[in-house]
Amino acid sequence: MVEAQKYKPSMQLSDESRVLPSGEREFMLDVSTADLEVNMGPQHPATHGVMRVLLRTDGELVTGAQPHLGYLHRCAEKIGENVEWLQYLPYTDRYDYLSAMNNNLGYSLAVEGLMTGLEIPRRATLIRTICAELNRVASHLIAYGTYGLDIGAFTPFFYAFREREWIQALFEKICGARLTYSYIRIGGVFNDTPPGWLQEVGHFCDVFEDKWREYYDLLVENHIFVKRTADIGVISAEMALDFGLTGPMLRGSGVDFDLRRDMPYMAYGEISDAGAFDIPLGRGEKGTLGDCWDRFYVRVAEMMESIKIVRWCLDAIEPGPVLGDVPKVIKVPAGEGYVGIENPRGELGHYVASSGGKVALRCRVRGPSFTNLAVLEDLMPGTLLADSVAIIGSTDIVVGETDR
Amino acid sequence: MEQRPFLDFLETLGPPAWVPEWALWLTAAGLGVGLITTIISLIALFSIWLERKVSGHIQCRYGPMYAGGWHGWAQTIADGVKLMMKEDMIPTGADKPLFVIAPAIVLSSIFGAMVALPLSYGFYFAQMDLGIFMILALGSTTTIGVVMAGWASNSKWSLYGAMREAAQVVAYEIPLGLALLVPLMALGTFSLLDASHAQAGFFGMNWAIFQNPAVLPAFVIFWVAALAETKRAPFDLPEAESELVAGFLTEYSGIRWSFFFLEEYAAMFLMSVVAAVFFFGGFESPLTWAAREAFGSNTHIVVQLVCFGTIVIKGFIGVFLMMWLRWTLPRIRIDQVMTMGYKYLTPLALACVLVAAIWEAILSLF
């Protein structure tokens, strides 16, 4: 009925020879060994939260891996069926807590899709875009820093946090919170920008461009780092599609797809038509196409593209209202719809169904981390223990989102 | 010349005749041990504080600022007191005797290696003709303690760390020794004191690094190997915290854990001093030269103090360089560590030895 799986796992293990990542063969000794099962996590520095990966290892070689999730499950979807539309907004902050603006945006867009006749003011759209892109930069900075940490470099982490701290201070000024913003709301954004805020964002963009060069030299081009990440955890384009990977994971495999350009929402269509930003792709520069380095490179390069988008918005923004005509208690007409937006980690989808009342019928969250993590099981066997850490890091998961 | 500075010192005090000779010997030994322990502790205290400040400032932050007042100078003391007060924990499944002995072995081996370290021309614990062999041999004994600790902890992560340490140290002993051969050839001695003498020369700048073209690459190789020997980043695989939680240290806490820490910093200092002695002139510097010119002898107290200061400063420059590297570089993978040790450093070190030998042979013709 159904044809067999189309792709072969990238590495096949047999007893005679084990293939090491760099293609070197390991000598088999006349020593009988047994595989060792190790629990990486739930508390482990490299799992980026409370996630457990059950590793089966033969010495340093990982022969099997099995992710176990659910330690941070907070029933977000069930809560979505029990609270009012606007009241669910603070919960969206909390699944991918590193890019809360984007989560707010995804949920708001999904609900707005059902509310016919609701018009979003242009200023609100541009402020949303600025916030979402700044948040993407902040999130990728974390990805940059923690990946460095996974590989063993401490200092890039602090440099990344230095700029992220600035972004958070900017968000603190505009909405009063540093991490759980609840700023982008159904119908627009909540507050207009405080005076001088846009200029400060412009200043941040100027400074960030210099700092970005440092990030690049310090880690991305570092030979040790390249050797640690190139040719590791190779995801072919075919495999990426089969697993439903999205975002930098997909683009790292060389698939040219970005929702912001290809299925634009908000003002992205306009910005993309103006040619204001590019989509960085993995090119297999340092190793095989789709390896950890490519994914990491895509994230680092995307930061600069986000800065370009922010600059475009800063030029285009004009005074005006920031919140559409939304009643205090929102009632959404019956209907259902799915809206996917480009989160820093991939496609964040919100499927929202309403029966016409104050409370959702179904509020499904498609977290990119959850889907992206599924690939681990196939990626890990055949790598070294240190590589498995590099692979987990390169998926850039947020456990709050895998478990929701 | 009889080399027993502590005994000589005691005899200059003029002990009463009824004190037997063995008591004098014991007292001298006790003095030596006490002094060496104090020096190591002070070095480690300062190094830990320095590490925190260096890492802090590299990372755009301050590091400790409160304890003690000026830039948190007493932070390490406060930490040490805290570590001593901590509950002494041994995991249930651990091999208790080994678990307890391991930190002691690690620390005592580095203490032993320190014995061969001269502090100045007239002040040393033991004058050894083969001092560098002593340092290399005892310095790598720490591996036994680390493997013991990893095994005794009865934790998988600890075992990984221990195995990595064993593999790493074995791999890097070779380039370390080979790279040291180059300056040894240039200087023509195994003794640390004699090596220093051999680099006196004009203005105190006749350093080994200027004597032979192969010494500079040999130093780079030595330095990389020394980083691996001391388990410093980028070779901190035995305790790679993002991979192995804390490696062989996972189950340790309190004072036992601090022994490992003490050992790490003492080993860093030791390696830096060895590098300073064999590559960068030992006690020799323009200042030493000037002092010697002024006072005319190597054994004058001022010259000795200058020598001591020079070696300590050189040592800490090395320690600082290790820290700088640590806070810059990512960690290497275990197979790359092996590749680097066997495929890169060892052949390159051999090449350096060859070049140095040829150079020396040519020099000896004239």
Add this chain to the structure above:
Amino acid sequence: MDFQAIHDRLVAIDAPGLVRAELPREPNKKEKDPGRSGESYVVVDSARMVDFLLACRDDERLDMKLLVDLSAADPAVDDENFWVLIQLLSIEKKHRLSIKAFLPKDNARMPTATAVHRGAQWHERECAEMYGITFEGHPDPRNILLPDDWVGHPMRKDYEFPTEYHGISCE
């Protein structure tokens, strides 16, 4: 392609299991019809879902190689059916398709889509534990987010919250 074109193509290739297309419609106040806002979707027979997904994936004009999401919904306590919701995406052609299948609550079984899209594996595991839908032929049918010994299917509308878990009160 927009939704209409996709639907036309689905009809043209005689996609297995295609039942009908649902479009948004204006509310009709006279007939007390609440209307339906949001986006269009196709309704597919759940038993033939795998063939449908395969057709969508392998047809060169549809080219829906990416399964974005697979989830379910429980519309109401007294409703007879679950909804199974699938989102497909085409990377090359840059279009989406929402698929809905109705699955009777008393016999919630459908074939697994894992063989067509490996990415469906975890989504199906989540769906199975949250709604009690059995995906026949699933290679790894364990719980994924809930503990292995969890009783009940929490996302069902008639789910009763436990008062204790392993002796820990949940009140």
Add this chain to the structure above:
Amino acid sequence: MQTITPTQRYLKNVWDTLKTTLVGMKITGKYLLKKPITVQYPDERLPIPDRYRGIHYLEQEKCINCLACARACPIDCIEMEAVRHGKELEWVSFTLDYQKCMFCELCVYPCPKDCIHMGTEFALVTTDRSELNFDLLSFKGMAREAKIRMREADKKKAEKEAAKAAKAAAEEASGDSSDDTSDEAPGDNSGDNSGDAKE
């Protein structure tokens, strides 16, 4: 692309390692000499922006006890109690449970009198969980007496209702058993009277 011979790759590896290490050390060394950007927290503090979402403060005299904020709260952490004397409002309590509160600011906007705000205070440090159940009232000296009066008012109301119910029941049926509750209600001083009256 020309192919690289193994020898070239070998030398390139050595060269790249040395070069990128030095580049990295240059960057980190640059920051080593710069002034840190962090601040020494308890001694110096960064300015808190006006919109900061910290611990709430309540303009008590404006509040009309309309419960709009409590309704807007996604986790029901706001509870308020007040006695109404005609137009006068006597407050008993206005508590916000900061164990639950997630500082989403949703309670601020529905307020018709614009009297609840997010403050700039953020330090929530106690040794006791119950202390996190904040009373936002600024003056609560009358609270105890107010509570007694509220009880009395409730009791009276309950009595009235019970009497009314009894009367209605008596009128409707022949008057068999519905008098039980109205007999008990006046004599009961403890507990919630309105609840008793409904029984």
